[in-house]
Amino acid sequence: MFGYHGKILRVNLSKHTTETRNIDEEDFRKYIGGVGLGAKILYEETDSNTDPLGPDNPLIAFTGPFTGSAAPSSGRHHIVARSPLTGIFGESNVGGSWAVHFKRTGFDGIVITGKSDSPVYLWIHDKGVEIRDATNIWGQDTFDSSDHLKDATHKKATVAVIGQAGEQLAKIAGITHIGSNVRAAARTGMGAVMGSKNLKAIVVYGTQKTPIANPEGLKKSFKPVRLHLREVTKTFSKFGTSGGIENYEKLGNFPLKNWMQARWKSVSKVSGFTMHDSILTGKTACHSCAIACGRLIKIENGPYAPLEGEGPEYESIGTLGGECLVDNLPAISKANELCNRYGLDTISVGATIAFAMEAYERGIITVDDTDGVELTWGNADAMITMVHKIGKREGIGKLMGEGSLIMARTIGHNAEEFAVHVKGLEPSAHDPRRFWSQGLSYATAARGACHNASWGHAYELALTMPEIGIPEPQESYTVSGMAETTAKLQNTMCMQDALVICRFTQIGKGVDVNNVIDWLNLITGWDMDTDEFLETGERIFNLKRLFNTRLGISRKDDTLPPRFTSLERTGEGLNNKLPPIGQLLSDYYEFRNWSEFGIPNQEKIDSLGLKIL
């Protein structure tokens, strides 16, 4: 078998046992890896009674055939489990160097079940797997823990580690990955799943290569694409993801004041341009990535100094900054760093703080609830105090760590009306009133309000994918074609998450579907064509849907929060309209061959080869 080791590692933490299992090439071809195989295993090994924070919920991390191959921007992996935040399919895609080091230990994926009776970490290396005591680092933040774990294992190891938030089962806890850079598998509470198993970290370092079917052909195929990719991403690389903030605000895509406001005079203060001119010291890249969108920053003076390390990304600035109206870039950088240390999802944290600020403004919560903190819009210190409280699960932070939906239900007073989430997951910083395809994808994505499930905003603005039947950009504010474009993009993004390759390779069409299929065949020796590629993406998307429909998810849940369907923002030059979600959904279900209630039809299930599940 080429492109894979054909092996997964299984760890049972209740019994402190490990075992290697083989995977057939047929399964790899059908589900590829990453989210595909992760979803298959999760579907097979759970049922509707599986407690997301119970020992039977498997925590699964999967690499893909691209991992370790030098395919551009492929140093990534996908983590899945039933989400404690949403109760449904949980997933988080993460870059860095963990995937490559893990795959070099001889495994394609890892499935962790059970619960250790005391804190442990896994040390996976060329010679084997060790379950080691982690009592002495339990309670430490991710950075300190990582330093300790690298000293105890290998200085070049990469560490996937939870902080205090995951240990204490905050439902918006992620898993921080620390190797050559810092990256977070932030979304859907995967850190809490890890904490529920008393698993502090998974430390990896290996040297084993994966065989490649046609290494010379692959090298030849990479070369021109890499040059093109570098050229089209040079502006992105220079300013990073947050370089998009000013233009996205202009477009009406940037979230402000818990999604109430459309225009912000302070927007330039938090943009990637300001970061570039003030606190930026360098760039960081995930393994095998020439784009290097990560930001290295240094703050030497002022109330948030000293601070040195990874700077905040677009989404983190959108939520911790825009949604809370905090226009202080050092403060946002501090909050971002704290989220990485505590092991928290910056998106859900920022969004939940913004929700709490609105609840405070409406008098639903008061200083009596916040331990005296005046939770007013734009209050940077209050925002940072809340990050500490969420990370330590102190005071109101305990409730906020459950995410905005649970918080809304707990504080009552109709607060659910302004809790902005889909299926319990707070959206990232893209407004569906500006990009309807984004809205339709928020409503239908397996994990809830996920911007990465379709990347629709990019395909409304300019991108095309004739390879998969999107010859022109989707016209904004138009029902016609919106459902089909969204569904096709979702299927293709599933393939990106299965292979696993970074979304940003799409910028300027740096890498297209034909490149990806070519590489897949050169790596594996397969003869996959575009139709099979698309069907595989569709299979994975439907499998995730079936996981959710088994839990009772249907049309009633495929919706957008009231803020997106009833609040029309106003502002100079603003051009946005409320998405007609019902109409879009009907078209979408029809295109997908799902029932009017959003359940995949048997014919579709059979045609995708999902019957056996």
Add this chain to the structure above:
Amino acid sequence: MDIQLHGPLASIAEKNIQISLSKAITLRQLLNLLVVRQPGLAPYASCKTDIDLSAHLMVYKKDIPLKIDSKVENNDHLQFFIHIMGG
């Protein structure tokens, strides 16, 4: 034509650029003109297709983003922003 540059573009070239056009031209042609006049803009404005453009720039007329083949004319007021896709 009045062109207003935003963000870092304003420090590379002048914040406001006046250009005189005798007839309507495409945005692509305008970008070529600008690069000749303000070579510092070349890394962002040397775009041949909409997809190239989307990797670097967004140009607005009356708050509507223009395509590379959109026509612009002498009495237009345009706004240029650096565009980063994704996030």
